Amino acid sequence: MIMTVVIVIMLGASLIFGAVTGQIAQVSQATVSGAKEAVQLLLNICGTICLWSGLLEIMNRSGLAAKIAKLLRPVIKLLFGKYAQDEEACRYIGQNMASNLLGLGSAATPSGLKAAKRLNQLSKQRGESPHAVFLLIIINTASLQLLPTTIAAVRAAEGSAAPYDILPAVWLSSIVSVLVGVTAAKLMRGKK
Amino acid sequence: MTNYIVPALMLVIVLYGALKKVDVFGAFSDGIKEGLKVCKGIFPAILVMLTAVSMLRASGVIDIITNLAAPICNWLGIPEECLPLALLRPFTGGGALSIGSEIIKNNGPDSLTGRIAAVMLGASETSFYTIAVYSAYLGIKNTRYTLGAALSADAAAFIMSGIAVRLLM
Numbered sequence: 001m002i003m004t005v006v007i008v009i010m011l012g013a014s015l016i017f018g019a020v021t022g023q024i025a026q027v028s029q030a031t032v033s034g035a036k037e038a039v040q041l042l043l044n045i046c047g048t049i050c051l052w053s054g055l056l057e058i059m060n061r062s063g064l065a066a067k068i069a070k071l072l073r074p075v076i077k078l079l080f081g082k083y084a085q086d087e088e089a090c091r092y093i094g095q096n097m098a099s100n101l102l103g104l105g106s107a108a109t110p111s112g113l114k115a116a117k118r119l120n121q122l123s124k125q126r127g128e129s130p131h132a133v134f135l136l137i138i139i140n141t142a143s144l145q146l147l148p149t150t151i152a153a154v155r156a157a158e159g160s161a162a163p164y165d166i167l168p169a170v171w172l173s174s175i176v177s178v179l180v181g182v183t184a185a186k187l188m189r190g191k192k
Numbered sequence: 193m194t195n196y197i198v199p200a201l202m203l204v205i206v207l208y209g210a211l212k213k214v215d216v217f218g219a220f221s222d223g224i225k226e227g228l229k230v231c232k233g234i235f236p237a238i239l240v241m242l243t244a245v246s247m248l249r250a251s252g253v254i255d256i257i258t259n260l261a262a263p264i265c266n267w268l269g270i271p272e273e274c275l276p277l278a279l280l281r282p283f284t285g286g287g288a289l290s291i292g293s294e295i296i297k298n299n300g301p302d303s304l305t306g307r308i309a310a311v312m313l314g315a316s317e318t319s320f321y322t323i324a325v326y327s328a329y330l331g332i333k334n335t336r337y338t339l340g341a342a343l344s345a346d347a348a349a350f351i352m353s354g355i356a357v358r359l360l361m
Contacts, residue, residue, distance in 0.1 A: 001322055002283060002321075003283070003284065004322070006283050006287070007240065007282060008246060010244040010245070010248055011244060011247065011249070013248060013251065013253050014244070014247035014248050014250070014251045014253070015251075016251075017248075017251040017252055017253035018247075018250065018251035018252070019254070021251060021252040023250055023251055023252055026250035026251075027247050027250045028248070029250065030243070030246035030247045030250040031247060032323075033246055034242045034243035034244070034246030034247060034301060035239060035242070035243050037246065037290075038238045038241075038242040038243065038244050038290070039239075039361070040236070041238055041242060041289070041290065041293050041320075042231060042234075042235055042238055044293070045231075045289075046213075046231045048229075049227045049230055049231055050223075050224040050227030050228055050231070051227070051228075052225070052227070053223040053224060053226045053230060053358045054219070054221070054222075054223035054224040054227065054229030055202060055205050055220070055223065056223055057219045057220065057222050057226065058206065058209040058214060058216055058219045058220055058223065059205055059208075059209075060213075061209065061214045061219045062205075062208050062209040062211075062219075066207065067313075067349070070202075073276055077199065077256075085320075095330060096289050102328060103314075103322070105299075109261070109325065110237075113325075113326065113329050115328050116329065116330055117329070117330060119221075120330050122333070126333040127290070129336075130330075130332065133330065134336065134337065134338045134341075135325070135331070136326075137323055137326045137327075137335070137338050137353050138338060138341045138342050138345065140317065140322050140326070140343070141296025141317045141318075141319040141322045141342035141346070142316075142317060142322065142345040142346075142349070143315065143316060143349075144315035145314055145315070147201075147233040147313030148313070149296065150289070150312045150316075151232070151292070151313045151314050152198075152319045154292070154293045154296055154300040154301075154310070155296060155306075155310055156301075156309055158296050158297050158300070158301040159300075159301060160194060160301035160302055161302055162194060162302075163196045163301070164195065164197060164198055165194045165195075165306055165359070166311050166314065166357075166358075167194050167197060168194070168312050168360045168361075169307070169311045169329040169353065169356035169357045169359075169360045169361060170311050170314035170315050170356075172316035172352065172359075172360065173311055173312075173314070173349050173352040173353045173356045174315045174349065174350050176349070176352045177315055177316065177343065177345045177346070177349035177352065178242040179348075180205060180344050180345050180347075180348035181341050181342060181344060181345030182341075183264070184337075184340065184341040184344040184345070185337055185338070185341035186208065188336075188337035188338075188340055188344070189337055
């Protein structure tokens with residue numbers, strides 16, 4: 001639904017402002033060039049997305065992904081407290097975080113949903129509000145990425161000298177973003 | 193230094209797979225096929241959004257918004273060209289990627305603006321979409337403070353990307 005609103009606003013604003021600024025010819029022309037650029041963009045990033053899906057599959061089958069998920073246990077304990085004592089929840093949260101770290105959002109969703117379902121069950125059993133579920137969602141919206149491969153692909157296609165040189169800056173911004181999200185959740189939860 | 197990270201990581205992944213007697217090429221191929229499905233899945237969003245963004249830019253409305261917001265952006269240390277990216281980001285991943293790649297193309301991938309746009313994209317997520325997927329799956333109607341916290345995290349990522357690029361690069 002929200003996407004419908006976004007699209008209507010974008011197209012409506014294009015038509016109205018194009019008419020007002022007298023650039024409606026350019027707006028009309030953009031409908032063709034925009035669609036063409038979309039194919040170009042997909043070509044730019046498709047190979048990299050496939051490459052990293054392939055590498056992730058190797059990591060899944062060799063058990064490396066599970067190992068990374070296990071390494072994340074202390075972080076999960078810190079964030080989720082008593083909910084981290086549940087083996088199943090902990091495993092799914094670990095998988096979800098590991099996929100997010102590798103910049104594979106689409107691979108993170110299935111494990112994230114399983115983790116959310118389990119956390120929801122646990123909070124119902126305890127008769128508590130699903131704060132742990134909210135926390136998991138917030139961590140997923142904050143996107144802690146180690147390897148922003150798609151963006152690196154876009155930079156490479158535009159001729160960047162070192163497409164991955166943004167890594168340290170992405171890490172710093174991601175970490176601050178997650179910390180702000182978690183802190184904001186704690187503060188807003190405390191008010192009620 | 194950053195030039196070593198990706199090739200080294202690839203080697204580690206492949207070597208670990210080989211040591212664990214995984215059919216590395218088979219796993220690689222299956223994963224790549226999955227990747228193609230992902231590309232197919234995101235194409236509609238990219239096409240719709242890039243077309244809409246191109247039309248918006250041609251209409252001049254993006255220039256009007258960025259000029260109006262320039263003082264605030266400058267105060268925050270964010271190039272005003274990146275504002276449309278920040279505004280679109282919580283709603284649509286495809287839209288943000290579209291507008292981000294436009295900024296990177298227009299300003300150059302190694303320019304300050306191009307880099308800040310890239311870091312913004314890397315450090316944030318499509319908050320509305322993510323919250324919608326999870327709450328719909330669980331049947332939770334009231335997510336209370338979740339949206340507020342998620343948007344604070346996005347805002348922090350945008351402001352930090354300006355600081356981090358200047359600090360680290």
